[in-house]
Amino acid sequence: MNVTGAAHRSTLVRLPGDVSRPFEVYVNGVRKVEGRDFVVRGGALVFDEELREEGKLGVGRWTSMVLGVAGSYKRNDSVDVVYVRDGRRVVASKLPIDVASAESGEPG
Template identity: 65%
Template sequence: MSETTRQRTRVQLPVDVTRPFDVFVNGVPQREGADYIVRGGWLVFERPMKEEGKLGLMRWASIMLGIAGSYRQNDSVDVAYERDGRKVVAAKIPVQPYE
């Protein structure tokens, strides 16, 4: 796949994150180099990720009536790291296309 057709995703790291840190996508541990790279203050994934966003009135109504479910792609990226000697987690960091 060429550089121009590859769909990548990026996630901005919290400003106070320091190494070492752990990355999770949808609760699954990720490995640097195999699953993502760190570029500046960003995590870059070699795959597309999406967030579901808010559901509109019609979608909510169809879910409530049992006509449809909510099975859209909804990826969640979490980063666990230490701040002042305590373990903290930045949860559901917004994902965006890598440009």
């Protein structure tokens, strides 16, 4: 199987402006390690994997879920950062996910 033509995708997650080191990063509740799972670049976390958010559901999908015809089974990753602000532990949860091209590092 030849996949060399496919663009490699990474994921950018912008850190809140008041985050300072040290901080902890969790994806779907699992702790991630800087340097192995992500790097910090320009006020953002850069993951070498493609994370996804489910996005908004349309009227048809909501109706089918309410009627019990279908469920919501799309991938919905969650990135949380735990850090200290004013001496207290703070959790920034469900940070916005932005898929980017690994070559450019810019939002895609």
